[in-house]
Every structure is written in structure tokens, then in C-alpha cells.
Amino acid sequence: MIEVEGLTKDYGPRRAINNLTFRANPGEILGFLGPNGAGKTTTMRILSGFMPPTMGEARVAGFDVVDESLEVRKRVGYLPETVPLYPDMTVFDYLKYMADLRHIKNADERVDDVLEIVHMDERANGYISNLSKGMRQRIGLAQALLHEPEVLILDEPTIGLDPAQIREVRTLIREIGKQRTVLLSTHILSEAQQICDRVLIINKGEIVVEDTPERLQAGLTGVQRVSVRVQGDGDGLEKLINEISGVGKVSTTHEGAVEVESSPGKDLRPLIARNVVKAGFELLELKSIDLSLEDIFIQLTREEPEPPSTDDTSEDGS
Amino acid sequence: MRNVWIIARREYKLFFSSPVAYVVAFFFMILLGWFFYSALRDAIIQSTYQAYVPTVQIIISPLVTLLLFVMPAITMRSIAEEMRMGTMELLLTAPVKDWELVVGKWLGAFLFMLSLLAVTWIFPIVLNFLVKPGIDQGILLSGYLGLVLMVASLVGIGVFISSLFNNQLVVFMVSLALVLVFWLVRPSSSTTGGLGNQILTYLNFIDHYLNFYKGTIDLSDIVYYLSLTSLALFLGTVSVEIRRWR
Numbered sequence: 001m002i003e004v005e006g007l008t009k010d011y012g013p014r015r016a017i018n019n020l021t022f023r024a025n026p027g028e029i030l031g032f033l034g035p036n037g038a039g040k041t042t043t044m045r046i047l048s049g050f051m052p053p054t055m056g057e058a059r060v061a062g063f064d065v066v067d068e069s070l071e072v073r074k075r076v077g078y079l080p081e082t083v084p085l086y087p088d089m090t091v092f093d094y095l096k097y098m099a100d101l102r103h104i105k106n107a108d109e110r111v112d113d114v115l116e117i118v119h120m121d122e123r124a125n126g127y128i129s130n131l132s133k134g135m136r137q138r139i140g141l142a143q144a145l146l147h148e149p150e151v152l153i154l155d156e157p158t159i160g161l162d163p164a165q166i167r168e169v170r171t172l173i174r175e176i177g178k179q180r181t182v183l184l185s186t187h188i189l190s191e192a193q194q195i196c197d198r199v200l201i202i203n204k205g206e207i208v209v210e211d212t213p214e215r216l217q218a219g220l221t222g223v224q225r226v227s228v229r230v231q232g233d234g235d236g237l238e239k240l241i242n243e244i245s246g247v248g249k250v251s252t253t254h255e256g257a258v259e260v261e262s263s264p265g266k267d268l269r270p271l272i273a274r275n276v277v278k279a280g281f282e283l284l285e286l287k288s289i290d291l292s293l294e295d296i297f298i299q300l301t302r303e304e305p306e307p308p309s310t311d312d313t314s315e316d317g318s
Numbered sequence: 319m320r321n322v323w324i325i326a327r328r329e330y331k332l333f334f335s336s337p338v339a340y341v342v343a344f345f346f347m348i349l350l351g352w353f354f355y356s357a358l359r360d361a362i363i364q365s366t367y368q369a370y371v372p373t374v375q376i377i378i379s380p381l382v383t384l385l386l387f388v389m390p391a392i393t394m395r396s397i398a399e400e401m402r403m404g405t406m407e408l409l410l411t412a413p414v415k416d417w418e419l420v421v422g423k424w425l426g427a428f429l430f431m432l433s434l435l436a437v438t439w440i441f442p443i444v445l446n447f448l449v450k451p452g453i454d455q456g457i458l459l460s461g462y463l464g465l466v467l468m469v470a471s472l473v474g475i476g477v478f479i480s481s482l483f484n485n486q487l488v489v490f491m492v493s494l495a496l497v498l499v500f501w502l503v504r505p506s507s508s509t510t511g512g513l514g515n516q517i518l519t520y521l522n523f524i525d526h527y528l529n530f531y532k533g534t535i536d537l538s539d540i541v542y543y544l545s546l547t548s549l550a551l552f553l554g555t556v557s558v559e560i561r562r563w564r
Contacts, residue, residue, distance in 0.1 A: 045407075049411050050411050050562065051562045052562065052563065073411055073413040080404065080407045080408070082407075084404045084405040084406075084408035085405070086403070088335055088336065097328055098408070100324045101324055101414055102412060102413060103413075143408070
């Protein structure tokens with residue numbers, strides 16, 4: 001369990017995170033989303049006992065991260081953003097060292113176990129300096145799993161992995177998340193959508209929104225949107241749809257499709273279909289448009305006062 | 319305490335898998351061998367004029383000088399490298415107390431230096447065969463006890479400096495400068511007396527070694543080296559703690 005209240009961290013005059021409050025329950029995977037520099041890593045560093053907050057409180061597995069830091073660290077598995085490995089050690093020795101530091105009984109067996117979990121058992125005796133980025137990432141994950149922690153904190157766990165490995169790690173995290181509390185940061189939105197039970201979007205150190213991925217998609221926009229496409233140039237289509245009762249804003253996209261907005265909970269598709277066909281159009285496509293998390297993310301984290309050119313680059317970067 | 323030992327053990331092993339330690343140890347022994355040889359040669363020449371028996375001091379005195387220069391090279395990596403590689407994050411989020419980390423780092427490097435010192439026993443043993451009726455074992459023992467204490471404090475200082483910077487080269491230069499200060503700083507003879515001078519005299523690294531060198535063991539010298547070691551390790555721990563807050 002992770003309980004965070006009013007968490008604030010200043011780096012000199014710069015406020016990295018401001019008054020964060022959230023919680024994550026056992027058996028829950030909480031996704032931490034935000035553009036680069038939003039304060040994800042800072043928050044995770046505080047929760048893992050690496051550094052104390054400037055203000056506010058955080059309890060992990062029931063212990064305060066400042067006053068009972070050692071107890072917290074015993075119960076947290078932490079994968080930092082830059083995977084901390086000793087290149088001049090073998091995979092096995094490295095994990096054995098970490099297992100020893102955590103006073104794990106039968107450390108050798110446990111190391112073998114976690115190596116099997118991350119599919120690195122064949123490279124146990126290889127030097128870390130010879131491993132690829134994806135392999136290193138997996139060793140970092142193995143390190144975080146060694147002591148079967150109650151709480152897992154993973155800072156961008158799938159970065160640098162190839163698509164097959166990403167899928168594997170996601171499955172693994174979901175598996176782990178069944179009994180434990182997992183907090184993972186990512187800026188890949190589809191990832192959050194796939195594995196997280198709940199998503200927390202932060203921007204500039206503040207929580208922008210907190211909800212399930214599904215509810216975020218459905219509820220945030222406040223409107224339901226339908227796209228209509230007909231054969232030909234569709235002259236008069238927009239005007240026709242405009243006259244249907246219950247229809248909100250209607251617009252034609254540059255691809256020639258007409259987008260119709262309506263209030264949520266009211267499906268206008270049958271009505272639109274009937275009217276369009278009756279008016280003699282050849283209906284090709286009629287579908288409802290879901291906002292992707294990408295859209296929501298960009299909407300929420302947009303930097304309004306910035307000129308459009310820099311706005312674009314910041315969105316690309318995130 | 320167990321963590322101290324776990325960290326020290328890894329640290330110690332690492333010296334044997336890193337080229338730096340081998341290079342340092344190699345030149346250390348070569349230089350020492352050369353000093354030993356030239357001292358023996360001088361002794362032979364001198365003994366043709368007068369009765370002269372070389373003591374174990376001919377090996378201890380260059381050993382002290384060499385150790386002062388070797389220490390920064392041995393300890394520069396210690397904590398600075400963990401900072402640079404980001405593995406510090408790993409150690410600071412493991413259930414390890416900050417002092418355990420610093421003391422473990424110190425112990426590993428200290429044990430490596432002790433191993434190096436153990437190898438240098440070769441020279442007194444050789445000397446023992448060469449001179450009659452053998453060397454003065456009192457001086458040998460007190461001399462090496464002094465060396466062990468001095469190495470303890472030197473490594474302590476090195477680990478402390480290593481906790482201050484991320485860059486090994488900076489650590490090396492600062493450590494070396496600090497050692498030179500401790501080694502060379504003496505009150506000027508024109509201004510004898512005064513508290514400042516007393517402090518300077520007390521802090522001098524070599525002055526406290528002189529008694530060991532002559533074959534006497536003075537408690538105040540032991541206290542000096544041990545408190546210097548403790549102070550360095552304490553400051554190292556504080557420095558690691560401060561890093562957390564940044």
C-alpha cells in the first residue's frame with residue numbers, strides 16, 4: 001500500500017512536485033503518467049526511501065518514508081530510471097550481492113528463481129558489461145523482485161525493450177500486481193491503458209487527473225462523437241445531419257468525413273443512419289470515436305501560454 | 319554490522335578485478351624494491367668505512383612515503399564511482415544504513431591496503447637473512463603497527479573525499495592535496511608556541527609516526543590515528559546523508 005499526502009519536493013528554488021496526494025492499494029497497478037520533467041522520478045525516489053520530501057507525508061507498506069525509512073526499504077522493490085548495475089560483475093554475483101544486502105535466506109536459490117522469472121538464467125555467469133539494454137533492464141527488474149516486496153516501484157520499466165520483451169514484461173507486471181502494490185511510471189499511454197488499473201496523470205509536479213483508463217476515455221470529454229462517411233463528395237450531408245434532433249456540433253474533417261457531437265449516453269447512430277440513407281446517400285462508414293489516452297494526455301498537459309511552435313515540440317517529447 | 323562486511327567483501331574483491339589496483343600494486347612493489355636495493359647498496363658501501371648494520375627502517379621509511387601517494391589512487395573510486403554510475407540509488411534504497419555503507423567502503427579499501435602491506439613483509443624477511451644477528455623485531459612490529467594505523471586514517475580520508483565528488487580525478491587531486499597538507503604542514507620555526515602552532519604540530523601526519531618508527535608505541539599516537547579515522551568516516555556518513563537531501 002502506498003499512501004501519499006501533500007507531498008512536496010523542492011530542488012533549491014525549483015519545485016519539482018507540489019502537494020501530491022494519492023494512494024495505491026494492494027493488488028492494484030497504479031500508472032504514473034506525465035511528460036518528461038513532470039516529477040514522476042522525484043516522487044518515486046521519495047517513495048523508495050532514496051531522498052526525503054521537503055514537505056508532506058508518504059507511507060509505504062504502512063511505514064513512514066522518512067522516520068521508518070529502513071522498514072520501507074525492506075519492503076519496496078525499486079527499479080530506478082537508469083538501471084543501477086555494476087558492469088564489472090557477473091549477473092549472478094550482482095544479484096547475489098543485492099540478495100545478501102537484503103539478508104535473503106537461500107540467496108543462491110532465490111537469485112536463480114528471479115533470473116528464471118525474467119528469462120535471464122542462461123546469462124547468469126556473463127558479465128553485465130556484455131548485456132544489451134533490454135537485458136540490463138530485465139536484470140534491474142530481477143533485482144527489484146529479489147526480496148518479494150510488498151510494493152514495487154518501477155520507473156519506466158519497459159524502456160529500451162524490444163516489442164516481444166515489452167509484452168513479456170507487461171504480462172509479468174500484471175502477474176505481480178495481482179497480490180502486490182505496483183506503482184509504475186511511463187510515458188507510453190497505451191502501456192498505461194493495457195496494464196494499469198488506475199492512472200494518475202501529473203504535469204509540472206501536480207496531479208492533473210486520477211481515474212481508471214476507461215473512465216478517463218469516456219468521461220473526460222463530456223461529449224460522444226460519431227464519424228459519418230458517405231460515397232461521393234457528400235454535398236449537403238452536414239446540413240442534413242444538422243437538422244436531426246439531439247445533434248450538437250457538426251463539422252467536416254479534411255478527409256471528407258462528417259463528425260457529429262452529441263451528449264453522452266444517447267446513441268444517435270441509428271437515427272443518423274436512417275436519415276442519411278433516406279436522403280439518398282450511400283453510407284460507407286458510421287462509427288463512434290473514442291478519445292485515446294494520447295488525446296486526453298495532450299489536452300491535460302498542454303502548456304497554454306506557450307507559442308504553438310514550442311508547444312508542438314513539447315508534445316512530441318512527451 | 320553484517321552489511322558492513324557484505325559491502326567490504328565486494329569492495330575488496332573488486333580491487334582484484336580492476337586493472338587500477340594491479341597497476342598501483344605493481345608500481346608500488348617495484349618502487350619499494352628499488353628503494354630497498356639502493357638502501358642495501360648504500361649500507362654495504364658504508365659498512366666498509368665503519369660498523370653499520372641496516373635496520374628495518376630502510377624499508378619502512380620509503381613505504382610511508384609511497385603509501386601517502388598510493389592512497390588517493392586506491393580510494394578515488396570508492397563512493398564517487400557509485401555516484402557516477404547511479405548505483406548509489408541502489409545502495410541508498412536497499413535496507414542499508416548510511417554509516418554501514420561508508421564503513422563498508424572504508425573496510426574494503428583498508429583490507430586491500432593491508433594485503434598490500436602484507437606483501438611488503440618480503441623485504442624485512444630478506445633483510446633478516448642478510449644482517450647478523452637478524453633485524454630488530456621491535457622496530458619491525460611497532461613500525462608496521464604504525465603503518466596499519468596510518469593506512470586506516472588515510473583510507474578514511476580518501477573515502478570521505480570520494481563521497482564529496484562524482485568525478486574520480488577530482489577526488490584523486492583533492493585527496494592528494496589533503497595528504498600533502500597533512501604531511502608537509504609544520505609550524506614555522508620563527509613563531510614557536512601559540513595555539514595555532516600546537517594544532518598544526520598535532521595534526522601532522524608524519525610526526526605521529528616517528529615514535530612507531532623509533533620502536534616505541536605511544537598511546538597518544540594511536541589515539542590520533544584512530545580519531546582521525548573515525549572523524550573521516552563520520553564526515554563521510556554526513557556527506558552521504560546530505561546528498562540525499564539534494
